[in-house]
Amino acid sequence: MAIAEEVLTEYPNLPETSPMGQELDWAWLAGHRSEWGVHPKPSPRGLTMMDIAVGSYGDVPQHPRHRAMAARGADIAEDTPDMGYILNDKTDVWASNVSELYEEAVARQWSATRDIPWGELEELPSDIEHAMCQLCTTLSEIEMIASDLPAKWMWRMNHEFLEAKMFLCTQIMDEARHSEVFRKRALANGGGLLKSRANTETLLRTIIEAKTYTQATALLHLLGEGFILDLFRQGEAIAPTEVEKRIFRLTMQDEARHVAYGTMHIRYAVDADPDVAEEIHEALDHGEGAMVALGRAPDMSSALAMLLAGGADKVEEIGFPLQQQLARNQMTSYLARCERAGVSRLERTKLPLDELGIDIDKLRQRTARR
Amino acid sequence: MSPTPSTANIDTIGFFDDLATAMNNDPARYELLGDIDLELAVVMHRDDRDAFRVRLGFHGIQCQTVVEIDEGEEAAAECWLEGDLEDWKAMFADIATNGRAQGPWTLNALTLMGDRIRLEATDPMGWDKFHRFNQTLQDFVDASANILNREVSNASS
Structure with a gap:
């Protein structure tokens, strides 16, 4: 392997072989086809992924030529092996806000060990502690689906969609932390883990077994995490102390990024x-049914009603009516997000809108105004 | 008995400038919560005159812009919080009294029920952004405790 002429001209003393007698390749010294000297300018907060998306490095191809882990924009050898990616179209995984969300996720990480004021936990009435532990048992179970699902698909995503993969890595970390924080809360105040039932696992299985990544993300991010986001919002009404309120606020922030x-x-x-919309609709037809079943699950719904009521005495008087009001919020938020995502569910949803007194005509009018 | 903090001036640009200054002077607090990138408007309906409207621009760990806006311009923000002045006063009074918002007076609790202060957005993505940055926004308004109590202290000295 001879040293390229342009390299030899600039660096005439380079050896052709290593001390072990191996041939050396100094071609990278010439820069070759890669873009050289782009000099991205840091933003006030530092050098972001948006800042370095300059020149060809910022171009994310619709259909990458390579299926390798090579860095996008590098001078990639033609004999680079195929890594077996199956998500090779940008539309398979991309989102217009994905770089910003990655930076936001990195900047807003928190610690379930350090950032929750565990020392302020106080002894609670037995019914409230049991209800909180039941809710935390379910949440600790379902949060990990949002780690497992991207992990299942990520190694199949073309590496040229690096920013999307990086964002999903933050989601995996976020959800690990959510499982951690709810497990810790269940154990930390004299209670423990309570019931896990089949209907929860049915929903999780529906999500993890989705046939395509886009179906999976509709089920996970739009439906599942959308509903959980609104549940975490309700943390203000559910949480018996400032400790749980803090947990719900911090998990809510993470969940909103994923949504x-x-x-x-x-x-x-x-x-x-x-x-693609029809493919998504089919998944959501199925997923909404499983979500309704989870919402009606006797453990989850009764624990929530108990917490909303502030105790066993007022479950029927306060707990269930409040729960219904909050369920209405969940469903209207979800349907609004579906509109934004370009998959209107107003005429197709399997959610029990009538049962909850949601006026579909009002939703239509609100959507039309946007 | 300590004097009660006054919320008489919360519907002024000066009050929101003070909140922005408090945030910008406390990087340690906001660095922990992480960056925020949000254009938020606040609308306070008054009985005796036009509503007070202000747009707040949050970038990094700072509130960089505080601008009074006209009717309807809140829709240009990513999301906005809207309620009667009396309810806003009650929220800030709770913060001033307790050092930070308690139970039903947090931004999240108020907007969850939506009967006093509503969260609005023309785009559901803006609506969700309020939740992505919720703890920062809560700390931003909680910082009013020092401002309101300092005013009382200055008035009584």
Whole structure:
């Protein structure tokens, strides 16, 4: 392997072989096809992924030529092996806000060990402690689906969609922390883990077994995490002390990022290929049914009602009516996000809107105004 | 008995400038919570005159812009919080009294029920952004405790 002429001209003393007698390749010294000297400028807060998306390095191809882990924009050898990626179209995984969400996720990480004021936990009435532990048991169970699902698909995503993969890595970390914080809360105040039932696992299985990544993200980010986001919002009404309120606020922030990715990914996919919408609808038809079953699960719904009521005495008087009001919020938020994602569910949803007194005409009018 | 903090001036640009200054002077607090990138408007309906409207621009760990806006311009923000001045006063009074918002007076609790202060957005993504940055926004308004109590202290000295 001879040293390239342009390299030899500038660095005439380079050896052709290593001390062990191996031939050396100094071609990278010439820069070759890669873009050299782009000098991205840091933002006030530092050098972000948006800052370095300059020149060709900022171009994310619709259909990458390579299927390797090579860095996008590098001078990639033609004999680079195929890594077996199956998500090779940008529309398969991309979202217009994914770089911003990655930076936001990195900047807003928190610690379930350090940032929750565990020392302020106080002894609670037995019914409230049991209800909190039941809720935490279920949440600790279901949060990990949002780690497992991206992990299942990530190694199949073309590495040129690096920013999307990086964002999903933050989601995996977020959800590990959520499982951790709810497990810790269940154990930390004199209680423990309570019931886990089949209907929870049915929903999780529906999500993890989705046939395509876009179906999976519709089920996970739009439906599942959308509902959980609204549940965490309700933490203000559910939480018996400031400790749980803090837990719910911090988990809510993370969850909202994941929902923002999913909503905009589906939008991106549907804009590029309107036929994808039907594939998503089919998944949501099935998923909404499983979600309703989870909402009606006797453990989850009774624990929530107990917490909302502030105790066993007022479950019927306060707990269930409040729970219904909050369920209405969950469903209207979800349907609004579906509109934004470009998959209107207003005419197709399997959610029990009538049962909860949700006026579909009002929702239509509100959507039309946007 | 300590004097009660006054919330008489919360519907002024000066009050929100003070909140922005408090945030910008406390990087350690907001660095822990992480960056925020949000255009938020606040609308306070008054009985005797036009509503007070202000747009707040949050970037990094700072509130960089505080601008009074006209009717309808809140819709240009990513999301906005809207309620009667009396309810806003009650929220800030709770913060001033307790050092930070308690139970039903947090931004999240108020907007969850939506009967006093509502969260609005023309785009559901803006609506979700309020939740992505909720703890930062809560700390932003909780910082009013020092401002309101300092005013009382200055008035009584």
